Amino acid sequence: QSALTQPASVSGSPGQSITISCTGTSSDVGDYNYVSWYQQHPGKAPKLMIYDVTKRPSGFSNRFSGSKSGNTASLTISGLQAEDEADYYCCSYAGNSTLVFGGGTKLTVL
């Protein structure tokens, strides 16, 4: 199972919005609404930000939103803040009881 494709890096200024893409295939992202997104700060465990394409865990900031079109899922962060600087990983169900992650995207807040 190949990893999902994410841009290696994205950047934005405080207050701006950015979008991170996650491209898979018709066998994973395109076929299931089980896409999740994780934020990971250096040396820390990942943190769930979005699941089932668009859902946010209870109490989480609505500055983070998810969407999907065809084989590509996206994470949008609005009102960018310094603490959003981190690595972001997408993840999708890939059928046959397997799961695949994206390669990760480093977000830099300028």
Place this chain on the structure above:
Amino acid sequence: QVQLVQSGAEVKKPGSSVKVSCKASGGTFSSYGISWVRQAPGQGLEWMGGIIPIFGTANYAQRFQGRVTITADESTSTAYMELSSLRSEDTAVYYCARSITIFGAVANDAFDIWGQGTMVTVSS
């Protein structure tokens, strides 16, 4: 609130095996899936497999089939991941993570609670 506490760092020789534990405290253990995700130094996340303790059957990523064994002990609320035939490329931080959905399958779900990670170093 449920917490997952993992066992400590390990240094292993190539060809040997390692067994990492993940103990849950503060909530329900058996009804939620527990997956294992690893991260090599400077690299991304990789799902290895998972188990729902109350059902007892594990699912594994194809590339680890035959080399990884995931088990769970309901009496101690502890999940285990054993990786055999270790090679240098297995050097990584290994995380356990709990599925967000009760009785949900481990693979078509998300992980809302993570352990602190266990560093496994494979070196001769």
